[in-house]
Amino acid sequence: MAPTSKTNRVTIKTVAADAGVSVAAVSKVLRDAYGVSDALRARVQASMEKLNYRPHAGARAMRGRTYTLGILLPDMRNPFFADILAGVNEALERTQYQTMIGVSRSAETIEMSLIDSMIDRQMDGLIMIGPRMPPETAEAVSTRIPTAVVGYHVPQLATLDTANNDDVAGAAQVVRHLATNGYRRITMVTLAVPTKNVVVTVQRERGYREAMKERGLAQHINIVPADQTAREVQTAVRHLLESRHRPEALFCWTDMVALHALSVAKDLGLSVPGDLAIVGYDNTIYCDLAQNSLTSVDQSGQVLGLQAARLLIERIDGRQQGDHFVVSPRLVVRGSSRPRPS
Amino acid sequence: MAPTSKTNRVTIKTVAADAGVSVAAVSKVLRDAYGVSDALRARVQASMEKLNYRPHAGARAMRGRTYTLGILLPDMRNPFFADILAGVNEALERTQYQTMIGVSRSAETIEMSLIDSMIDRQMDGLIMIGPRMPPETAEAVSTRIPTAVVGYHVPQLATLDTANNDDVAGAAQVVRHLATNGYRRITMVTLAVPTKNVVVTVQRERGYREAMKERGLAQHINIVPADQTAREVQTAVRHLLESRHRPEALFCWTDMVALHALSVAKDLGLSVPGDLAIVGYDNTIYCDLAQNSLTSVDQSGQVLGLQAARLLIERIDGRQQGDHFVVSPRLVVRGSSRPRPS
Incomplete structure (x- = not known):
């Protein structure tokens, strides 16, 4: 194919130029506006046919679905x-x-x-x-x-x-698993902002709270919000891990947050899970990589x-x-x- | 807002039902097909106005860009x-x-x-x-x-x-860096299938080859193709790392492949970079995580x-x-x- 310095897409402007009328006039014909003369319509339609003007998505959709x-x-x-x-x-x-x-x-x-x-x-x-x-x-x-x-x-x-x-059940499973494995100071890292019940993180917070109470760990309930940016997440986790009462385990609302937590722990010289257990949510492809080996909730x-x-x-x-x-x-x-x- | 058991989107069917004509007839009016009587047109247009039929994307686009x-x-x-x-x-x-x-x-x-x-x-x-x-x-x-x-x-x-x-230059930088750091058996893991020069992996293969020759490592040139699936990549890398002449370094065409390589190395008990250096391409957010600490080419x-x-x-x-x-x-x-x- 020979290179061409110009796109040959036929637009309403091309049609208007070919028919020798204004763009507004072509638009009127296309919209079937009131007051379009038969002569104008015929002229524009002739140009559209000559130029093989591509029917619009809208026009095709009128015949059925767009799929x-x-x-x-x-x-x-x-x-x-x-x-x-x-x-x-x-x-x-x-x-x-x-x-x-x-x-x-x-x-x-x-x-x-x-x-x-x-x-x-x-x-x-x-x-x-x-x-x-x-x-x-x-x-x-x-x-x-x-x-x-x-x-x-x-x-x-x-x-x-x-x-x-079932986000409530998923979070509760995490807490029960960690409690069974001997962890008591389990902190949840959640998403900042959402407070509505419709949101998955709010449901997971509920499951976390209920299971902590069920396992007699109510006094350790701690929900820490963080924005989704890498910087925000790492700052929040670092703050937690450098605090005097460092959590024994972190339950992160999504795997991305857990991957950042693994990174911060490694930076601080903490071993996982020796010094700190970490659990994510979503069971994304990164969990299975040996350098992460991240426990996570699979929500399919x-x-x-x-x-x-x-x-x-x-x-x-x-x-x-x-x-x-x-x-x-x-x-x-x-x-x-x-x-x-x- | 009271829940409603029915969507109230006005479609061509709604218009046809209201006007008491067929969908095909409405479609003809909308397309301004030949042979539409003035009476039919007036009837359909009255229904469209009454139902506030939403103008189509196409019709609006005719007035200019869709942005x-x-x-x-x-x-x-x-x-x-x-x-x-x-x-x-x-x-x-x-x-x-x-x-x-x-x-x-x-x-x-x-x-x-x-x-x-x-x-x-x-x-x-x-x-x-x-x-x-x-x-x-x-x-x-x-x-x-x-x-x-x-x-x-x-x-x-x-x-x-x-x-x-400049993919050729990026790959060459990787080889020169590894060679300077003492690695000689540098194998490239590339994407299977593409052979056309337009493709970034083919350009990177060229840069790898040229720099290997430049550093006197022509006899170690080895380009291993792998599909993009996790399984394919891990199988190819495992095969390489279990071979008799294990590479000293892997240059992976994209970070995702390098992350899988890190995982396979860890699974096999190889230390990185002690037993094997690994370099990726793209400098994605995962490179910076401490558990990966992955050298990579930033292509901005x-x-x-x-x-x-x-x-x-x-x-x-x-x-x-x-x-x-x-x-x-x-x-x-x-x-x-x-x-x-x-």
């Missing part, structure tokens, strides 16, 4: 989301559906703007992963576009579907993604009742939480 | 891509532009189908990251939609822009993303010449490649 699902991700750094997306892809493998991902950077304003954009772009449905918006907003979104949500606890809503693991991210996609397609196909799928979490024990030497 | 850029990613597992996307977001921060991401799973057929879909969805431009397609195809894509590419060497093309690091992913987005917007604004940005790579030395004890 595109929008996915709203909080960020690109958490490896857990790749597991969820693998499940979504698995569900869609034999369908015509494609996905397009918007990244909200955990900001509600970006979330809303991306959702508007996805509706404008004719997505057939929306999968939101751990969104920041309050449940009223999620409900309002679901009245505009078929919606499934992963990692968001709204079992009362009928207008959308959800796929979750791939299953969650698969279920969310299936539920969404059922919803697109017309189901109107809410379907709320919950999977049981499973603790995967590795070296970072071996029994404490007594 | 949405498509991004084509090979996969969601490589943490390097998050750096590139952070740069893209930085470039777009003060603009109206949003991004939507499609994940090709490194398959050319999925790439092409996503690109069609992005063009259909009225994206103003496209950023491709390490695409699999041959340069002729990339050129053809760029004649359909303004295009910038990251991690793809096509300096000869004028119809698209690129942002790259964020700068590449930023430049690609800037170049793309210039291209959308009308620039027609090709602009090919190249940043110099920089080796970041950490514990995994300390001088070899002699």
Whole structure:
């Protein structure tokens, strides 16, 4: 193919130039606005045919579905989301559906703007992963576009579907495991900001608190919030590990935080688990690497993604009742939480 | 807001039902097809107005840009891509532009189908990251939609822009650093399949080969291909490390591979760098964690993303010449490649 110094994409401007009319006039013809003369219409249509003007997504969508699902991700750094997306892809493998991902950077304003954009772009449905918006907003979104949500606890809503693991049970499993292995001063590192019950970290905090009480460790309950940036997490963990009453174990709300905790512990010359046990959540691919050997809760991210996609397609196909799928979490024990030497 | 058991999104079906005509008839009116009677048009338009039928993305796009850029990613597992996307977001921060991401799973057929879909969805431009397609195809894509590419060497093309690091120089830096630190049997682990010069791994293989010759280590040149899956990478590395002539150092084409190599070495009881030096590429956030302490080449992913987005917007604004940005790579030395004890 000979290099060309000019793109040959046919746009509304090309059509206008060819027909010798204004862009506004072409737009009127395309929108079938009032007051368009038959002569103008014929002229513009002739140019569109001659130039092989590509029919718009909108125009094609009018004939049916676009077979595109929008996915709203909080960020690109958490490896857990790749597991969820693998499940979504698995569900869609034999369908015509494609996905397009918007990244909200955990900001509600970006979330809303991306959702508007996805509706404008004719997505057939929306999968939101751990969104920041309050449940009223999620409900309002679901009245505009078929919606499934992963990692968001709204079992009362009928207008959308959800796929979750039981976060309360997962956190309780971590505490019981650590307590059984001889750890008492168990501190939880959680995500700063969220206070709403819909959020997974708030559910995990509840499970942590309940299990600490159940094991007679109420006096050791300590929940430390940290932002998601590497710097914030490392500062919070360092502060904890340098404190006079250093925790014996850290339960981190997600593996990324636990990986940073492993790093800080190593920097401070602490051995894991000799001086400090560390447990994560999500059982991402990094847990299994020998240099991490990180105990973590497997919430079956791939299953969650698969279920969310299936539920969404059922919803697109017309189901109107809410379907709320919950999977049981499973603790995967590795070296970072071996029994404490007594 | 009272829960509702039904989405209230107005679709073409709603309009057809309200107007008491077929969906096909509404579609004809919307497409301004030939043979639509004035009476039918008036009836359908009245229903659309009454129901406040949401104007389509396409119809709005006709009035100008959609301010949405498509991004084509090979996969969601490589943490390097998050750096590139952070740069893209930085470039777009003060603009109206949003991004939507499609994940090709490194398959050319999925790439092409996503690109069609992005063009259909009225994206103003496209950023491709390490695409699999041959340069002729990339050129053809760029004649359909303004295009910038990251991690793809096509300096000869004028119809698209690129942002790259000098992969030949980056790989050569790794070899020179290892050779200076006393390592001679330096093996490169590369990505299976690609053989085209446009691909970053092929460029890095060239840099590795040239620098090995330059340092008088031609007899030790060994390039081992592996797929990107965890299992494939670990199998290939294990095979190497259990062989009779175990390499003294591994140069891995990307950090993810190097992290797996660290894990296999630890599993086999090899100390890093005592028994084996390991170097990665991309200088992702995991390199800095103390449990990895991984020497890596920083190719300034964020700068590449930023430049690609800037170049793309210039291209959308009308620039027609090709602009090919190249940043110099920089080796970041950490514990995994300390001088070899002699």
